Amino acid sequence: MRYLPLTDTERADMLARIGVGSIDALFVDIPEKHRLADLVDLPRRKTELEVERAIGRMAAANVSAGSVPFFVGAGAYKHHVPASVDHLIQRSEFLTSYTPYQPEIAQGTLQYLFEFQTQVAALTGMEVANASMYDGSTGCGEAVLMAHRVTRRRKAVLSGGLHPHYADVVRTLSAMAGDDVVALEPDVSAAEDLIQAIDGTVSCVVVQTPDVFGNLRDLRAVADACHANGALLIAVFTEAVSLGLVEPPGAMGADIVVGEGQSIGNALSFGGPYVGLFATRSKYVRQMPGRLCGETVDADGNRGFVLTLSTREQHIRRDKATSNICTNSGLCSLAFTIHMSLLGQAGLTRLARVNHANAVRLADMLDGVPGVTVLNWVFFNEFTVRLPRPAADVVEDLARRGILGGVPVSRLLPGAGLDDLLLVASTEVNTDEDRAALVAGLREVL
Numbered sequence: 001m002r003y004l005p006l007t008d009t010e011r012a013d014m015l016a017r018i019g020v021g022s023i024d025a026l027f028v029d030i031p032e033k034h035r036l037a038d039l040v041d042l043p044r045r046k047t048e049l050e051v052e053r054a055i056g057r058m059a060a061a062n063v064s065a066g067s068v069p070f071f072v073g074a075g076a077y078k079h080h081v082p083a084s085v086d087h088l089i090q091r092s093e094f095l096t097s098y099t100p101y102q103p104e105i106a107q108g109t110l111q112y113l114f115e116f117q118t119q120v121a122a123l124t125g126m127e128v129a130n131a132s133m134y135d136g137s138t139g140c141g142e143a144v145l146m147a148h149r150v151t152r153r154r155k156a157v158l159s160g161g162l163h164p165h166y167a168d169v170v171r172t173l174s175a176m177a178g179d180d181v182v183a184l185e186p187d188v189s190a191a192e193d194l195i196q197a198i199d200g201t202v203s204c205v206v207v208q209t210p211d212v213f214g215n216l217r218d219l220r221a222v223a224d225a226c227h228a229n230g231a232l233l234i235a236v237f238t239e240a241v242s243l244g245l246v247e248p249p250g251a252m253g254a255d256i257v258v259g260e261g262q263s264i265g266n267a268l269s270f271g272g273p274y275v276g277l278f279a280t281r282s283k284y285v286r287q288m289p290g291r292l293c294g295e296t297v298d299a300d301g302n303r304g305f306v307l308t309l310s311t312r313e314q315h316i317r318r319d320k321a322t323s324n325i326c327t328n329s330g331l332c333s334l335a336f337t338i339h340m341s342l343l344g345q346a347g348l349t350r351l352a353r354v355n356h357a358n359a360v361r362l363a364d365m366l367d368g369v370p371g372v373t374v375l376n377w378v379f380f381n382e383f384t385v386r387l388p389r390p391a392a393d394v395v396e397d398l399a400r401r402g403i404l405g406g407v408p409v410s411r412l413l414p415g416a417g418l419d420d421l422l423l424v425a426s427t428e429v430n431t432d433e434d435r436a437a438l439v440a441g442l443r444e445v446l
Contacts (some may be wrong), residue, residue, distance in 0.1 A: 121279050
C-alpha cells in the first residue's frame with residue numbers, strides 16, 4: 001500500500017466537504033513568502049545507509065556548543081546537566097503511558113507532573129502551576145489569551161524588552177482571533193514608560209525579566225497600575241536559573257508567570273524540544289490552559305495522583321476549551337523535575353550565584369576592550385554590548401576563530417537600527433580560559 005493511498009477524486013471530495021477549492025487554500029493564513037513553491041531540494045529516494053551518511057555529513061558541519069568557548073543565549077542557554085538526569089528519565093517508574101487518561105496505569109507520569117507543578121509554583125512565587133506547555137513562547141501566547149478570558153477585554157500591551165520571538169507568537173495568535181496588540185519599541189535600557197500605555201481597555205501587560213537585553217526589572221509599579229485599571233500583569237522569563245537568585249515575579253504582583261524551562265535539565269538541542277512553565281493565582285485556575293495534576297487517595301487510602309483539570313480541546317468540547325495545546329512536554333518536564341530535585345533550593349541558589357558572578361566577571365573584561373561598551377549593569381547572566389562594527393559580522397569573525405561570541409540583536413530585530421548590539425550570555429559552564437578567548441578574539445577582530 002502506498003503511504004498516502006488517496007485518489008484525486010477522494011481529495012476533491014474532502015476539499016468540497018470542508019468548502020475550499022484547493023489544498024493551497026488550507027494554508028492561506030501562512031504568508032506566501034513563507035510557503036514553499038515547489039518540493040524541497042532533496043533527492044526523491046535514497047537507501048537508509050545513504051541517508052545516514054548524508055545526514056552525518058550535514059551534522060558534522062555544526063559546531064557543538066560544548067566544544068568551543070560559548071556565549072550564546074537570547075532565550076536558550078548552555079548549562080551543565082548531570083548525567084544522572086538522562087539516566088533517570090528512562091526509568092519505567094516515571095516514564096509510564098504517554099497521556100495519563102487512566103490514572104491506575106499512569107502513576108509515574110502523574111506523580112512527576114504533580115512534583116513539577118509544585119516546583120514551578122515555588123520558583124515563580126505563584127499559587128498554582130499547570131503540567132507544562134510546549135515552550136516559553138507559546139506559553140506566553142496562551143497567557144495573553146487567558147488574560148483576555150479573565151478580563152473580557154481583547155487588548156494586550158507588550159514591553160519593548162519582551163523577546164521578539166515571544167512577541168511574534170502573541171501577534172500571530174492575536175491576528176487569528178482579531179485581538180489588539182500594542183507593542184512598545186525595543187527598549188535596550190529598560191527606561192520605557194509602560195504605565196502610560198495602561199487604561200481601561202487593556203486586558204494585560206506583558207513584561208519580561210530578565211528582559212531580552214538582560215535587564216532585571218522591578219515589576220511592582222507596573223503591577224499596581226495594571227490592577228488599578230482592571231488588567232493583569234503577565235511576567236515572562238527565558239532563563240529559569242535566574243529564579244534561584246532574583247525575586248520571583250509572584251512576589252512583585254504578577255498575575256500570570258510564564259517562561260522557558262530549558263535551562264534546567266534540558267540540553268540546547270538545536271532549539272528544541274523545550275518545556276514551557278506556566279503559573280498563576282488560584283482564583284484564575286479554571287482559565288489556565290493545559291492540564292493540572294492533583295493528589296488524592298485510592299480506595300484503600302493510599303496516596304495517588306490524578307488529572308484534576310483537563311480544560312484542553314483533547315479532553316472537552318473545543319468551544320469550551322481554554323487552549324488547543326495538544327500535549328505537555330512530558331519528557332522535558334520530567335528532566336526539569338529530576339534536575340531540580342537533585343539541585344534542591346540551596347543548589348539552585350549556588351548555581352544562580354555562579355552564573356551571575358561569571359557574567360559580571362566577563363562584563364568587566366569586555367568593558368576594557370577598546371570600542372566595546374557594556375550597556376546594562378543590572379543583569380543576571382546575560383547583557384548587551386555595543387560594538388564599533390555590525391555585531392553579525394563580528395560574530396562570524398569570531399566563529400571562524402572557534403569562538404561563539406553571542407547573538408547579534410539584528411538577528412532578533414532585523415531593521416530596528418540595532419545592528420551594532422550584541423547579546424552575550426555567560427553561565428556556569430564558562431571558564432576563565434573561555435572568557436579570555438572571547439576578549440582576545442574581540443581585540444583581534446575589532
